[in-house]
Each structure stands twice: as structure tokens, then as C-alpha cells.
Amino acid sequence: MYTLGALLLLALVLSSVTNVVDSILGTVGLAGVIKKLPIIGANWNLIVSILLVWALNELGGDIALAWWNTSGWDTWLHVVVTGAIVYGMVPVKDAVVSMVGKGLRA
Numbered sequence: 001m002y003t004l005g006a007l008l009l010l011a012l013v014l015s016s017v018t019n020v021v022d023s024i025l026g027t028v029g030l031a032g033v034i035k036k037l038p039i040i041g042a043n044w045n046l047i048v049s050i051l052l053v054w055a056l057n058e059l060g061g062d063i064a065l066a067w068w069n070t071s072g073w074d075t076w077l078h079v080v081v082t083g084a085i086v087y088g089m090v091p092v093k094d095a096v097v098s099m100v101g102k103g104l105r106a
Helices: 002-028 029-036 038-042 044-060 072-088 090-105
Strands: none
Touching: 002 029, 002 044, 002 072, 002 090, 029 038, 038 044, 044 072, 072 090
């Protein structure tokens, strides 16, 4: 249950971080350039998710990778996989937020 909550929280943080990064890139004028690049533009949210997990791992000391037994050279693999899992949890986060919103109105 802890893992599900952590992943939902990371998905919520990812949505906020993606909006901030897109806003900054739009202000600087690079959003259009990045979105037009074939591989990077199509997978932009996944890239931001992997960078988010990497930043949390480097700055926070295994916050995002707490459930992995990481050591040595395979840490980068866990960062990429956790980033992909967090990116995949965004629709689940949206469903949970919608469910809670409907439950509060009922």
C-alpha cells in the first residue's frame, strides 16, 4: 500500500513539474523546438519523469527508489524504470483524483 501511495504522490509531483518545465520552456521560446523533435517531443513527459526520479534520487537520497535494492552500476536502470512507472501512474492518479472528487460531491 505504501508503494501505491508513493507512486501516486510521484505522479502528482510529475504533473506539477511537467507544467512548470513546459511553462519555463514556453517563456524562453524552446517549447516549440523541443516538441518538434521526433523522438524527444513524442516522449517529453517520459523524459521529464526520468529526470524527476533522477533528481529526487540525487538530491533526496533514495526517496524515489526506496523500494528497489539498488547498488552500483544498475542504479541508472532503476532510475529509468521507476521514471517509466511513475509516468504510467499518471492515468491512475487522474482516476483516483476523479473518484475522490465524485465521492466528495455525493
